Amino acid sequence: MAKAQTQSPLLGAVTSMISAETERMVTNSSQFRHSFEVDVSLLVADPKQARRVFNDSEIAQLGETMVEQGQLQPILVRRATIDQRVAWVIVAGERRWRAAVMNGWTTMLAIEHSGDAEVVALIENLQRVDLSPVEEARGLQRLISERGWPQDKAAQALGKSKGDISSTLRILTLPEALLEKVLTSELTLSKNTLIELARVEEPAARARLIHLAMQGDLTIRTVREGKPPRLKKTPPLTDAMAKITAATRVLYDIKRTSKTLSASDQIFLRHLRQAIDALLDG
Numbered sequence: 001m002a003k004a005q006t007q008s009p010l011l012g013a014v015t016s017m018i019s020a021e022t023e024r025m026v027t028n029s030s031q032f033r034h035s036f037e038v039d040v041s042l043l044v045a046d047p048k049q050a051r052r053v054f055n056d057s058e059i060a061q062l063g064e065t066m067v068e069q070g071q072l073q074p075i076l077v078r079r080a081t082i083d084q085r086v087a088w089v090i091v092a093g094e095r096r097w098r099a100a101v102m103n104g105w106t107t108m109l110a111i112e113h114s115g116d117a118e119v120v121a122l123i124e125n126l127q128r129v130d131l132s133p134v135e136e137a138r139g140l141q142r143l144i145s146e147r148g149w150p151q152d153k154a155a156q157a158l159g160k161s162k163g164d165i166s167s168t169l170r171i172l173t174l175p176e177a178l179l180e181k182v183l184t185s186e187l188t189l190s191k192n193t194l195i196e197l198a199r200v201e202e203p204a205a206r207a208r209l210i211h212l213a214m215q216g217d218l219t220i221r222t223v224r225e226g227k228p229p230r231l232k233k234t235p236p237l238t239d240a241m242a243k244i245t246a247a248t249r250v251l252y253d254i255k256r257t258s259k260t261l262s263a264s265d266q267i268f269l270r271h272l273r274q275a276i277d278a279l280l281d282g
Contacts, residue, residue: 035074038110043088043097054098063099074109133191134183137171170198178213187216196223204248
């Protein structure tokens with residue numbers, strides 16, 4: 001009768017360890033994608049990226065961290081053909097790529113994303129806490145318009161309330177000149193301040209508050225109180241602005257009460273509009 005073989009305790013322990021590790025490995029049938037090294041020269045930024053402004057000092061700090069600790073998180077990329085050559089468009093992780101370029105790295109760790117890259121990129125950016133309120137509003141508007149999503153679906157995808165989505169989009173009703181100054185950090189206005197300002201519907205009050213915002217003198221308390229301080233202007237201009245503000249209130253009252261304008265009133269208003277245009281253009 002053949003003698004039964006007994007397994008070495010050491011071999012048994014090693015076999016058990018290998019089996020345990022094998023269960024944790026990512027297989028070809030896994031839903032997860034493998035990471036790979038990609039040549040930095042083949043990476044390109046997404047032209048539809050929501051973020052438009054990158055702080056060089058913050059990128060430099062990130063680069064220092066990556067030098068010390070390595071690239072802790074792969075970037076997401078999608079395959080593309082640019083100028084008849086294969087390239088990788090960055091879906092998520094442009095700040096890490098910029099830091100790698102600053103460090104002089106030749107390769108980075110990446111994961112190919114085969115889903116809806118634009119949605120992933122927008123959602124990844126919209127969930128960043130350091131995104132400016134204007135970048136957030138514009139990115140959110142593009143996500144909704146390009147995907148044909150209702151606000152509640154966008155809210156669900158971003159983990160936000162529908163009210164927050166609506167309030168953020170309201171920022172885009174403010175003048176483009178003001179939005180650009182906030183975007184470039186020329187003006188420092190919080191998201192809540194911009195939302196409160198966008199909620200002001202009375203034209204004269206709205207114009208006055210926007211003027212304060214352009215001067216850098218606006219606070220959320222000023223907007224909520226609805227009693228902005230006098231503009232910091234010379235006396236002649238202050239008097240002129242006061243008269244224009246009073247006239248604006250009259251125009252608003254006329255529109256609100258739906259009063260019919262006479263022919264002479266219409267002619268007068270057209271001349272007034274020409275005078276305003278000439279003042280602004282001058």
